[in-house]
Every structure is written in C-alpha cells, then in structure tokens.
Amino acid sequence: MPKNSEDTSTSEYPSLGKIMSRIGSPAELEELRKGLQAERDPAKPRITLCGGSACLATGSKEVAAGMEAELEAQGLSAQVDLRKTGCRGFCERGPVVVTHPDESCYLQVEPGDAPEIVAQSVNGHTAIDRLLYTDPGTEERIQRESDIPFYKHQVRRVFGSNGSIDPKSIEDYLALGGYSALEKALFRMTSDEVVEEVKKSKLRGRGGGGFPTGRKWEESRNAPGEAKYVIVNADEGDPGAYMDRSLLEGNPHLILEGLAIGAYAVGAREGYIYVRQEYPLAVENVILAIKKAEEYGFLGTDILGSGFDFTVTVHQGAGAFVCGESSALMTALEGRVGEPRPKYIHTAVKGVWDQPSVLNNVETWANVPLIINEGAEWFGEFGTEGSKGTKIFSLVGKITNTGLVEVPMGMTLEDIIFKIGGGIPGGKKFKAVQTGGPSGGCIPEALLGLEVGFDELTEAGSMMGSGGMIVMDEDTCMVDVARYFLAFLADESCGKCAPCREGTGQMLKILTDITEGRGREGHLELLEELSEVAREASLCALGKSAPNPFLSTLRYFRDEYEVHILEKRCPARSCKELIAYHIDPALCRGCMQCMKQCPADAIDGGRNRIHVVDQEACTKCGTCFEVCPARYDAVRKTSGEPIPPPVSEEQRIIVRKSKET
Amino acid sequence: MSATLLQIDGKQVEAQEGMTLLEAAQGAGIRIPTLCHHEGLEPYGGCRICMVEIEKRGWSKLVAACVYPVEGDVVVRTRSEKIDLIRKTILELLLAHAPDSPGLLSLAREYGADKDRFEAQASFCVHCGLCVRYCSEIKKANAVGFLDRGKRREIAFIPEIAAAECWSCMECFALCPTSALQAAYVWVNALVPSLPHVEAGSER
Numbered sequence: 013m014p015k016n017s018e019d020t021s022t023s024e025y026p027s028l029g030k031i032m033s034r035i036g037s038p039a040e041l042e043e044l045r046k047g048l049q050a051e052r053d054p055a056k057p058r059i060t061l062c063g064g065s066a067c068l069a070t071g072s073k074e075v076a077a078g079m080e081a082e083l084e085a086q087g088l089s090a091q092v093d094l095r096k097t098g099c100r101g102f103c104e105r106g107p108v109v110v111t112h113p114d115e116s117c118y119l120q121v122e123p124g125d126a127p128e129i130v131a132q133s134v135n136g137h138t139a140i141d142r143l144l145y146t147d148p149g150t151e152e153r154i155q156r157e158s159d160i161p162f163y164k165h166q167v168r169r170v171f172g173s174n175g176s177i178d179p180k181s182i183e184d185y186l187a188l189g190g191y192s193a194l195e196k197a198l199f200r201m202t203s204d205e206v207v208e209e210v211k212k213s214k215l216r217g218r219g220g221g222g223f224p225t226g227r228k229w230e231e232s233r234n235a236p237g238e239a240k241y242v243i244v245n246a247d248e249g250d251p252g253a254y255m256d257r258s259l260l261e262g263n264p265h266l267i268l269e270g271l272a273i274g275a276y277a278v279g280a281r282e283g284y285i286y287v288r289q290e291y292p293l294a295v296e297n298v299i300l301a302i303k304k305a306e307e308y309g310f311l312g313t314d315i316l317g318s319g320f321d322f323t324v325t326v327h328q329g330a331g332a333f334v335c336g337e338s339s340a341l342m343t344a345l346e347g348r349v350g351e352p353r354p355k356y357i358h359t360a361v362k363g364v365w366d367q368p369s370v371l372n373n374v375e376t377w378a379n380v381p382l383i384i385n386e387g388a389e390w391f392g393e394f395g396t397e398g399s400k401g402t403k404i405f406s407l408v409g410k411i412t413n414t415g416l417v418e419v420p421m422g423m424t425l426e427d428i429i430f431k432i433g434g435g436i437p438g439g440k441k442f443k444a445v446q447t448g449g450p451s452g453g454c455i456p457e458a459l460l461g462l463e464v465g466f467d468e469l470t471e472a473g474s475m476m477g478s479g480g481m482i483v484m485d486e487d488t489c490m491v492d493v494a495r496y497f498l499a500f501l502a503d504e505s506c507g508k509c510a511p512c513r514e515g516t517g518q519m520l521k522i523l524t525d526i527t528e529g530r531g532r533e534g535h536l537e538l539l540e541e542l543s544e545v546a547r548e549a550s551l552c553a554l555g556k557s558a559p560n561p562f563l564s565t566l567r568y569f570r571d572e573y574e575v576h577i578l579e580k581r582c583p584a585r586s587c588k589e590l591i592a593y594h595i596d597p598a599l600c601r602g603c604m605q606c607m608k609q610c611p612a613d614a615i616d617g618g619r620n621r622i623h624v625v626d627q628e629a630c631t632k633c634g635t636c637f638e639v640c641p642a643r644y645d646a647v648r649k650t651s652g653e654p655i656p657p658p659v660s661e662e663q664r665i666i667v668r669k670s671k672e673t
Numbered sequence: 674m675s676a677t678l679l680q681i682d683g684k685q686v687e688a689q690e691g692m693t694l695l696e697a698a699q700g701a702g703i704r705i706p707t708l709c710h711h712e713g714l715e716p717y718g719g720c721r722i723c724m725v726e727i728e729k730r731g732w733s734k735l736v737a738a739c740v741y742p743v744e745g746d747v748v749v750r751t752r753s754e755k756i757d758l759i760r761k762t763i764l765e766l767l768l769a770h771a772p773d774s775p776g777l778l779s780l781a782r783e784y785g786a787d788k789d790r791f792e793a794q795a796s797f798c799v800h801c802g803l804c805v806r807y808c809s810e811i812k813k814a815n816a817v818g819f820l821d822r823g824k825r826r827e828i829a830f831i832p833e834i835a836a837a838e839c840w841s842c843m844e845c846f847a848l849c850p851t852s853a854l855q856a857a858y859v860w861v862n863a864l865v866p867s868l869p870h871v872e873a874g875s876e877r
Contacts, residue, residue, distance in 0.1 A: 332822065349819070354718045354740040507800060507819070507826030508719050511759075514766035517824040518791055545762045548735050548755065549721040 034309030036317040038195050048187040057092045057133040058112040060175060061121075064099025064258055065293055066415075067106035071122065072096075075107050078123030082130045092133055095184075098174040098262015101416035102162055105145070110157050110175065117157035118143035148412070148434065162413045165431045167394060169402050170378045171255075171418040174262035179297045182304040185265040191310050193381035197273045198318040206277040206384065207233055213388035214400045215380075219245050219336070219373025220449070220477045221553070222399075222466035228370055231360040233278045235368040240280040242271055243364070243371040246287035246294065247341060249333040250449030251500065253480035255404040255416050256374035260287065260294040263378070264301035265310075268324060270380035272311065275322045278370055283324040286341050289331060299326055333450075333504035337552050338363075338371045340506065351506045352552035373478065375404055394420035399465035403476070409446075409483040412437045419464070426460040429483055440485035443584075444568070448477030450497045450504075451557035453564025454490060473564040475557070489586035490569040491576050495523040497561035505554060512555025515546040519562060528589040531577035536566065581652025588632045591651045595636070597622045597659045599646035602666045606636035606647060622664040627655060681749040694738040694749060695723055705738050705751050706760065706780055708767075708850060709801035714810050716740045719802055720767075722780070724759050726750045735759075757784055765790040767799045771851035774799070797851050798828055804845035814838045817845065817859075830863040 035041050061067075061076055076096055083089045100108050105119035109129060116139040118129060128140050144153040145160045154160050157175075177184040185191070197206050211226025232240060244267060248256040260267055271283050287295055302324050305311040313321045327345055334340045335350040342364040344350030363369025379401060383391045392400045399421040405428065408414050412434030419428055425445055429435065436442050444454040447464075453474030455462065462468055466476045484493065502516040519542050522535050543559030550556045566573060575581050582590040595606070595615075600622045607615040607623055614630040617623030623646075625636065640647040677688050681698050688697035693716060698705050708720035718740040725738045728748040735755070750756070764786035768777055772788050777799075781788055800819075805828060808817050816834040820827055830839070 334822075354716075354737060356736065356741050503823055505823040507822045507824070508802075510720050510722075510763050510766060510800070513800065513823060513826065514763075514769075518766065521792075541758070541762060545759050549724050549759045549763065551718055551721070551737070 034307070034312070036309065038199050038316060041191065041195055041316060045186055045189070045192075048183055052187060055113060058095060059092060059129065059133050060095045060097050060110045060112065062098075062100045062106060062108040062175070063096035063179075064103070064106075064174075064262060065254070065291075066099065066103035067108060068293070070106045070120075072107035074123045075109070075121050075126065078126035079130065082126040086127075086130060088130060088134060092130065095178050097177060098179045099258035099416065100175045101166075101168075101171065101258070101418075102160075102413065103416065104412070104414040109143075114139070115156045115158065116140075117145065117155070117160060119145055162415070162417070162432055162434065165423075165427065166418050167402050167420050168418045169382060170266075170375065171259065171404055171416065173266065174258065177263055179262050179264055180300055182265060182301065182308060185263070189385075190265055191269055193384040194269050194272050194276075194310060195316055197276055197384050198316060198320055201384075203233070203277050203279065206273060209388050210277070210380065210383060213383045213391040214395075214398075215376065215383060215391065216399060216466055217373060218375035218379070218403065218478065220475070222476055225372060225376055228358075228360045228372070229274065229278050231358060232280075232368040232370045235361040237368040239282065239365075239367050240278055241364050241367060241369040242275045242278065242280045242283040243341070243345070243369060244271055244283070244285040244287075244377055245336060245338070245341060245371050245373045246285055246291070247329045247336040248288060248291075248374070248478065249336050249504075250478055250480045252408040252482055253406040253449060253478055255406050255479055257288075257291050257294050258416055259374050259378050259404075260285075260291070261297050264294075264298040265305065266381060267298070267374055267377050268301055268305055268311065270377035271324065272315070272322050273380050273384055274370060274372070274377065276320055278368070280370070281321050281323070283322065284345055284364075285324060285326045286329055286335070286345060287326060289328040295326065295328060302326065332506070333500075334506045334552070334554050337554060339552065341371065342369060351508050352554070354551065375479075394422070396422040396463055396465040396468065398467045399476075403464065403479055405464075405479045405481045407433050407481050407483070409481075410436050410440065410485040410488070411483040421465050422463045424460065425455065425462050425464060428464070428481070429460070433483065436483065436485050438485075440487065442483070443486050443488055444484045444490065444493075446474075446482040446484065446493065446497075446561075447480065448475035448560075449480045450500045451475075451554065451560050452477050452480065453560045454484070454493060454568065455564075456568040458568075473567050474560070487584055487586060489527070489582050489584040490565040490572050491523065491582075492527050492584075492587055494561045494565045495520065495527050498523055498558070501554065501558045501561075505558070509549075509551040509555060511546045511549040512551070512558060515542045515550075516555070516558050518542055519546075519559070523562065526573065526576050527582070527587040529576075529580045529587075531573075531580075533577065535577060536570075536573060539566075575652075579652050583651070585649050585651045587651075591632060591649055592627060592655055593630060593632065593634070593636055594625050594627075594648050594650070594655045595623045596646045596648055597656075597663070599644055600666075601644050601646070603641060603644065605639045605641060609635050609639050611635060620666045620668070622659060622666060624658050624664075677743050677745045679743055679745060679747045679749060682751050688743040690743065692743045694725060694727070694736070694741045694743060697743050698738065698749070698751065703751060706783075707739060708776070708799065709803065710739045711803055711807070711848070714803070714806045717802055717806065719800065720763065722760055722763055724756055726753055726756060760784045761786045770794045770799050771797050774851045776850045796827055799851055800826060800828075801850055803848040803850070804828060807845050807848055812838070812842060812844070814842070816842075828859060830859060832863050835863060 079094050107121050109118040109121045111133045139155045207229050215225040216222045246256050246260050329335050332350050335344050337352050338359045339355045340350045340352040345364050359369050402418050402420050404418045407417050417432050444456050446454045455472050455474055469476050498520045502520045505512045505516050507513040546555050546559050585591050602620050607617040612631045614626045615623050637647045637649050675690050681703050686701040705723050707723045709717045716739045718737045723738040724735050761784040764781050768788040769791040804817050808814050816838045817830045820829045
C-alpha cells in the first residue's frame with residue numbers, strides 16, 4: 013500500500029520495457045516494483061503541482077504549462093521532474109505547488125511564478141518567501157507543507173498519497189507499493205480471512221449510513237446468487253462535499269485495488285463504478301486506470317496468475333441526488349429510472365439484477381487496501397469506540413481554510429474547525445456547523461467539544477453522512493438554512509412516495525412562509541408532524557432524513573424560529589423579507605457611492621445631500637450596505653425595527669465645514 | 674412453499690413464504706388500507722398508507738405491508754396512534770390534490786382527515802402510479818409514464834405511443850383513484866396538442 017513516504021520518480025521507466033505481457037505472478041510484481049523504485053532517485057529535484065478540480069479551476073493547468081515551458085527554456089527538463097498530482101486538500105489556497113526533496117509548499121501560485129520556482133528547485137533550497145504560508149497569528153512564514161497548521165493536525169492515511177501520485181500513472185502507484193494489498197489477499201489470504209480482517213477493523217461505510225463494511229461483505233458472501241457484484245458509489249451529491257471526487261480523481265488505483273479485494277472476498281467477478289457525470293476528470297482518470305490495470309494484469313482474467321477473474325465497468329450517473337441511495341443506484345445501473353425500491357431484504361443479498369451486491373462508497377473502498385496491508389489493529393489505532401480509523405471531511409462555508417481534511421475519528425469539532433480550518437474569517441463569530449450533507453443537521457457552539465464519530469453526530473441530532481461540514485457564522489439565519497436544505501431535498505426527492513414528495517414540499521412551503529414573514533402560530537407543530545410522518549413512513553433514506561435540517565435547527569435554535577413567527581424579525585438579519593436598509597442622516601456625507609451602485613435605483617441623493625433609501629423600491633440586495641465607505645458607515649441594516657422617518661428636504665443639505673467658516 | 678405463522682392484530686395467521694404482510698392480512702380477513710396497491714401488479718410501496726407496525730425479537734418498526742415479506746414469529750399491529758397519524762396526514766396531503774376522490778374521502782372519514790388542511794394543489798394526480806404500472810406491466814405498452822421528479826413529478830402520455838395504443842384500450846382510466854376523466858384529459862391533451870390548453874385540475 014502506498015504510504016506518504018519519500019517516493020521518487022524519473023520521467024522515464026526503463027523497467028517497464030521489460031514487461032511484454034501482463035504480470036503473471038507475485039514475483040514478477042515484486043521485480044517490477046523494485047525496478048521502478050530503483051529508477052527513482054530521492055535526491056532528484058521534483059516539482060509536484062496539484063491538478064485536482066479545485067486547483068484546475070484556480071489556474072493549475074496554466075501554472076503547469078508555465079513550469080513546463082520554463083524547464084524547457086532553462087534546459088532542465090531532464091534534471092527536474094514535474095508531476096501533476098491529485099487534490100492535496102488545501103483548496104482555499106490553490107494552486108498548490110510543492111518542491112522536493114525540500115518540501116517547500118507554495119500557495120496560490122501563478123504562471124508567472126514558474127521561473128522562480130524552477131530556479132529554486134535546482135539551485136539550492138532557499139524558499140520563495142512570498143509564496144509561502146503565513147501564519148495569521150504570528151505573521152511567521154512556514155516553509156514545509158507538513159508544518160502548516162492546516163496539514164499538521166491531520167492524519168492523512170487515505171488521502172496522503174494524493175499529493176505524491178500522478179493519477180494518470182500506474183507506475184507512480186506501483187512505486188509506492190500499489191497493488192501489494194491485492195497480491196497479499198489473493199496469494200496469502202483466503203477470502204474468508206479477508207472478510208474477517210475487514211470485520212475486525214470495524215470499518216464502517218463512509219458514504220452516509222455507517223453500516224459495518226465487514227458485515228455487509230459477509231452477508232453478500234453467504235447469500236445465494238448466480239453472480240455477485242461489487243459497486244463503488246461515487247454518486248457524491250451533497251452540496252459542498254467533494255472528498256470522493258478528489259479520491260477518485262487523485263488516486264483511482266487505490267479505489268480499484270480496494271474493489272478488487274472486495275470482489276475476491278465476496279466472490280464477485282464483476283464490479284461497477286457508479287460515478288457522477290458531473291465529475292469529468294474523475295471519470296477520465298478512473299477509465300484510464302482501469303485500462304492500465306487491465307494491461308498490467310491487476311484486473312481481467314487470472315489476475316497476477318491467481319486464477320481470480322474480475323472486471324470493472326464505469327457507469328455514469330445522470331445527475332439525480334437520490335441515485336446515491338443504494339437501491340436507486342442499483343435500479344439506475346440496471347438501466348431503469350433511478351428510484352429507490354423497498355429494501356426489506358438488504359441489497360447485499362438481493363441487489364442489482366436481484367443478485368447479492370456489495371455497494372460501498374469511494375472512501376470506504378479506499379480504506380480496504382490499507383486494512384489488508386497494515387492490519388485491523390493498525391486501522392483501529394485511531395478512533396472512538398464505535399468509529400475507527402480516519403475520516404475525510406469537506407470543510408466549507410464561513411471558514412478560513414476551505415478544503416478537504418482527513419482526521420482521526422474522535423477529533424473534536426473545535427479542533428477541526430479552529431486548528432485545521434483556521435476559524436471564521438472576517439472576525440465573525442462561529443454560530444453552527446452543519447454536518448452530514450443536506451439531510452444532516454446543525455450543531456451549535458455549545459457542542460463544539462463533540463468528538464466526531466458516527467454515533468456521536470447522530471446523538472447530537474445530525475449525522476456523519478459522507479463527511480460534509482459547512483461552517484456558519486453569526487450572519488447565518490438558521491431558519492433560512494433549514495429552508496435552503498429543504499428546498500434542495502424537495503427538489504431532489506424522486507417523488508415516488510407520498511410522505512417525501514408531498515411532505516417535503518409542504519415543509520418547504522411553511523419554512524418559506526416563516527422566512528418571508530408569513531409565519532403563524534401552529535406552524536412549528538405542523539412542521540413537527542410532517543417531520544414525523546416523513547421520518548417514519550418514507551420509502552428511502554432521503555425522505556426519512558429530510559426533516560433533519562428542520563428538526564436539528566429547531567432543537568438548538570428554537571428561539572430564532574419563534575422570533576421569525578411572532579415578531580416577524582430575523583435576528584441574523586439575513587431573511588430579505590424581514591430586513592430593511594436605511595441611511596443614518598447623521599452619518600451620511602453624500603458621497604453618492606450607494607446611489608450610483610444601487611441596481612434598483614432605490615436611493616435618492618446627490619452631491620451634498622443626505623441620501624435616502626426608497627423602501628418601496630428597495631430590493632434588499634445589500635449593495636449600499638457593502639459599498640458605503642467604512643469612514644462613514646452610514647448604511648444601517650435592521651430587522652423588526654421601525655425605519656426612522658426621512659428628514660425634511662432642508663435638513664438633507666450637507667453643509668461642509670470648510671464652507672461654514 | 675412452507676407455511677409461516679405470524680400474529681396480526683392479536684390473531685394467529687398462517688401465511689405462505691414469499692407472501693407480503695398485506696396478503697397475509699387479507700387472507701385472514703384483516704383490512705389494511707391501500708391506495709397504490711393492485712393485485713395484478715408488482716408491489717410498489719409508494720403511497721405508504723399501508724404502513725403497519727411489526728415487532729420482532731423485541732424490536733419494533735414501521736413497514737409498508739404491501740412490500741414487506743412475511744416472517745415467522747413476527748407480531749403485526751395494523752392500527753396504533755402513530756399509524757393512524759401517518760395515514761391521516763398522508764390522506765390530508767393527497768386530498769390537497771384530489772379533494773373529490775371517493776376512495777380518499779371514505780378513508781378520510783375513517784381516520785379523521787381534514788381534506789382542506791393543506792392548500793389545494795394544481796395537479797389532481799396522487800402519484801399512485803396505477804396507470805403507469807398497468808400500462809407497463811400488463812399491457813406492455815408504456816404509453817403513459819412519469820415525468821420529472823419530486824413535487825414536479827407528473828404522469829404524461831407519450832403521444833406517439835398513445836396515438837397507436839390508447840384508443841383501443843383505455844383500461845387505465847378505471848384504475849385512477851381520483852377520476853378516470855382526468856387520465857383521459859391528460860391523454861387527449863397529449864394526443865391533440867392543438868386543443869386549447871386547459872390548466873390541470875381546473876375541471877374538478
């Protein structure tokens with residue numbers, strides 16, 4: 013299994029030339045690996061550049077082109093390796109470049125920085141100060157990637173190799189020990205032993221349900237069936253969550269290796285990767301990885317000469333959130349409309365085409381090679397009683413360091429948000445963290461000490477889900493948050509069962525009424541009743557968990573609901589229908605900024621006149637509030653307070669002090 | 674097939690393996706309300722009116738009787754405060770679509786559901802899927818299907834197929850628990866796009 017060690021590489025792989033056909037035995041694999049490793053000089057300068065979707069969006073492709081051109085221009089192409097890796101997680105500061113062997117980490121790199129970075133990587137190792145991470149507290153520059161607080165507090169077991177591997181290169185994966193777990197399972201373990209090891213590790217599904225993976229495998233293994241299937245659930249659909257994309261994009265062979273081990277364990281000969289069409293890079297990389305793995309003999313017939321056959325097919329999802337649900341996903345795989353079906357018999361027993369089918373999430377499969385190589389005990393070194401190992405979270409929202417973080421289960425929310433995430437930007441106050449995706453829940457400040465784990469988060473009224481973490485600050489209205497997620501779920505409900513289709517629709521309507529000032533007494537009770545019905549009677553997990561955004565915000569922020577309903581006021585001053593903007597006549601200096609930029613022409617003013625917001629015409633976009641110069645700070649945002657009457661026309665004339673004298 | 678013994682509403686019931694709870698109850702003369710169920714069609718589990726409570730080895734949970742397979746030693750309750758609340762609320766939600774449906778109204782009386790609790794909805798359809806499933810499973814015609822999802826989900830006739838298949842069939846109309854005419858309306862509308870467009874539900 014690849015570890016995040018001092019891997020090395022060369023741009024040429026002479027040892028590959030020796031492989032004329034597929035690898036036919038463990039000895040041949042070992043020989044190839046040794047060859048690949050020998051060709052890589054740890055001392056050779058190497059520039060790694062994040063090529064994940066987030067960094068591509070911030071210009072990583074252009075930076076790569078700049079580096080290539082610069083290496084060419086300086087005649088250094090042979091002396092320096094340039095490697096485009098998968099996502100490194102620190103997406104807030106992308107594109108990220110790390111030079112080796114000194115491990116200097118450069119953030120927000122632009123193509124123009126290429127000459128300096130190239131020069132630095134070959135000529136001694138003086139880091140380029142301006143591109144380094146600056147500690148916001150001490151103003152100190154931090155050179156090494158592993159010393160940056162964002163990385164320092166993480167345990168990157170699953171995700172770590174992303175930064176060392178070119179996802180398009182199976183050789184990179186092999187040099188780091190790739191496919192050794194598959195070799196170990198096939199030649200040194202019985203399929204029973206593989207299932208036992210996974211059971212012993214207490215690995216639980218990373219996709220949302222948290223079902224014990226080993227038990228699922230065992231159930232499938234023991235179930236009668238003509239054929240059995242193993243499936244990767246890469247239909248990641250939670251807003252703001254992208255850990256599965258980054259893994260599949262950045263280290264596709266790790267997922268394939270885990271899947272092949274699972275297939276061997278349960279007795280499947282066919283596997284599927286159900287991946288969102290909206291993840292083009294993940295699709296591209298995994299398809300290439302399958303092709304390469306087949307060429308090398310890690311997939312296909314008689315894998316590594318073991319007699320075990322296993323093929324993998326990629327299936328692209330058409331974009332329905334509900335297809336992340338196991339039975340809906342399987343229905344879609346069969347070529348039908350992706351709607352859930354009753355699963356009183358587990359899909360592990362009766363799944364796709366009514367055959368035993370093991371469906372695990374990307375991150376779950378990624379853990380499997382580690383467990384096989386390092387053992388269940390090693391896996392359980394980290395974690396809480398019920399949740400072992402590490403978990404990747406997608407840390408987004410009002411947070412300084414947006415990105416993907418992998419932490420040991422049991423780390424507190426506070427450590428994740430403040431130590432790794434760097435806290436809330438703009439001097440704002442933390443209000444809540446929403447975990448578990450749209451059907452998760454919001455956890456308030458009082459529970460920041462909560463240790464993350466499947467059961468811990470559920471008890472707090474939220475859930476682990478697939479690992480989304482949306483941080484919210486004091487400007488966030490919790491009623492509006494519930495409305496937002498209900499809107500997402502009502503839109504993504506497949507519409508098959510009544511409690512979900514009709515129930516979420518009605519809940520959304522009531523929540524919208526509350527945020528728009530039409531809340532009535534009795535609304536909360538009605539929402540609770542609809543919640544209970546959806547929770548108890550819906551067909552699938554989407555409907556059953558759809559009330560969570562409402563229930564968890566009601567549990568911790570009931571007062572906000574009550575203020576919206578009874579006082580028609582939004583304490584966070586966020587709900588448009590319940591707020592108003594006006595200009596403080598004592599502070600306005602008639603600079604005309606707000607008037608010029610108001611898109612609704614709702615501000616009356618002019619040179620040396622106090623400006624006034626026309627409340628009828630105002631669309632509450634907040635532009636005036638944002639553009640009013642800080643030295644005047646004259647625009648007021650209020651909720652539930654009467655707007656002071658406008659001053660008379662005579663009083664609106666601003667007499668400058670210079671003219672007074 | 675072997676026989677299984679279970680208890681429904683305090684009554685010992687013998688059922689065949691492979692049966693659903695609904696079938697076992699019906700066989701014993703115990704009534705469980707249904708909306709989307711049809712003997713000739715595959716169980717669907719969409720309306721959730723048939724939710725019952727089962728207790729097994731000390732565990733109790735709510736399941737849809739029309740799709741849940743019978744098991745031995747299971748205790749089934751077809752009425753409870755929670756079940757009645759679920760049925761009442763679902764009826765109220767559906768009555769917002771089809772306030773004149775005789776079947777819904779009769780159940781509404783039984784469960785004390787208020788047909789005007791929720792604001793009237795534009796579409797008459799309660800999404801039982803009987804027409805869609807009948808056309809697909811029995812007639813193998815697939816002339817009518819579901820379009821879109823969630824709140825926007827609606828039934829729609831596919832004009833090309835409907836033009837060839839429906840004139841001689843129309844068997845789905847009678848299955849519609851809201852109004853057979855409504856199905857016809859949708860069909861005619863799909864078939865003759867030149868007809869003046871009428872808002873769905875306006876002929877209630």
